[in-house]
Amino acid sequence: MIILGIESSCDETAVAIVKDKKEVLSSIVASQIDVHKEFGGVVPEVASRIHVENISYCIEQALAQANVTMDMMDAIAVTKGPGLIGCLHVGVQAAKTLAFAYHKPLVPVHHLAAHIYANELVVDMKYPVLALVVSGGNTELVYMKNETSFEILGQTQDDAIGEAYDKVARVLGLGYPGGPKIDKLAREGKNVYTLAKPKTQGKYDFSFSGLKSSVLQFVKRMERTNQTFDMADLACSFQECALDEIFSRIKVCLDDHPDIRHFVVGGGVSANSRLRERIEELKEQYPNITFTVPPMYCCTDNASMIAVAGTIAYESGRRAGADLTADAGWEIQ
Ligand code: KG4
Numbered sequence: 001m002i003i004l005g006i007e008s009s010c011d012e013t014a015v016a017i018v019k020d021k022k023e024v025l026s027s028i029v030a031s032q033i034d035v036h037k038e039f040g041g042v043v044p045e046v047a048s049r050i051h052v053e054n055i056s057y058c059i060e061q062a063l064a065q066a067n068v069t070m071d072m073m074d075a076i077a078v079t080k081g082p083g084l085i086g087c088l089h090v091g092v093q094a095a096k097t098l099a100f101a102y103h104k105p106l107v108p109v110h111h112l113a114a115h116i117y118a119n120e121l122v123v124d125m126k127y128p129v130l131a132l133v134v135s136g137g138n139t140e141l142v143y144m145k146n147e148t149s150f151e152i153l154g155q156t157q158d159d160a161i162g163e164a165y166d167k168v169a170r171v172l173g174l175g176y177p178g179g180p181k182i183d184k185l186a187r188e189g190k191n192v193y194t195l196a197k198p199k200t201q202g203k204y205d206f207s208f209s210g211l212k213s214s215v216l217q218f219v220k221r222m223e224r225t226n227q228t229f230d231m232a233d234l235a236c237s238f239q240e241c242a243l244d245e246i247f248s249r250i251k252v253c254l255d256d257h258p259d260i261r262h263f264v265v266g267g268g269v270s271a272n273s274r275l276r277e278r279i280e281e282l283k284e285q286y287p288n289i290t291f292t293v294p295p296m297y298c299c300t301d302n303a304s305m306i307a308v309a310g311t312i313a314y315e316s317g318r319r320a321g322a323d324l325t326a327d328a329g330w331e332i333q
Helices: 044-066 085-102 111-121 161-171 178-186 209-224 231-256 273-285 304-315
Strands: 002-007 012-019 023-031 075-081 106-110 129-134 139-144 151-155 262-266 290-292
Touching: 002 044, 002 085, 002 304, 012 044, 012 304, 023 044, 044 085, 075 085, 075 111, 075 304, 085 106, 106 111, 106 304, 111 129, 111 139, 111 262, 111 304, 129 231, 139 231, 151 231, 161 178, 161 209, 161 231, 178 231, 178 273, 209 231, 231 273, 262 273, 273 290
Parallel strands: 002 075, 075 106, 129 262, 262 290
Antiparallel strands: 002 012, 012 023, 129 139, 139 151
């Protein structure tokens, strides 16, 4: 089965062609980071316009790189949501046009589900699965009893972890996107500063806004009192605190659900080198569970994961018609 996937939920226009969930025939990602970094974050209206400019070219490139024609596609998969509504509409409209013009089935895909299914590119997931989705817009622990069931066990009560990385990086003057920059800087620092520990009510829920404010207050206090501080140490202290929040919840979840056979990670923050190290440490404590962190190329937004999710959804019978529309707050499915 060959599926063409289209992703445009945020600031990457991406098109990929994937065969049988495993073989990436082509994957085109047109990133808008250079434009948005001037503004210190993604500007939705600007992002939608750039998607309009890029989408046809990305489709052409994906077909050319894979050396295939539209007639060879079994279906078109597209991110229906969640994401920035104007951005989503561009991908959905392009997918509807292709499906209509070439008489192909149209399969709507959930962006977070796709981040989880990205793991299928490298491994066969064994259910029940516990998935950690950590991105610029989401922080969630999802329990999947089987391939098509999703139960959100925990989620952030305020900021997503990637958002906290980006905001802290802005406070430190590191630029956008902040995640990779803090990741790099933290490797040169030590966890020496005491920051506010996040507080949440739910057993598996997360919170990052208090931690983010704590970094901001720390910097302001230092400036007010004319004291110097070590940026790398602050980056490291923030990162350890944020990851403590994540890992303490994962452990409670794994302990409470002894049936879990596979732990997977998805989303842009899974590219974080310290998070990867800590997963290696966690692995030692749960020898009966398989742990998978997908390779970097499928962690951040891409369309290979949309094609994989589209294949799974297609096999389960999901189809959409010409009335398909984007849904910025679509529930995971
Ligand atoms: O999944 P993604 O590409 O887009 C969505 O939010 O859907 O994730 C982007 C987020 C940004 O917040 C970025 O700062 C963060 O992932 N990120 C990282 C790293 N690489 C990307 N955060 C921490 N460490 C990284 N190495």
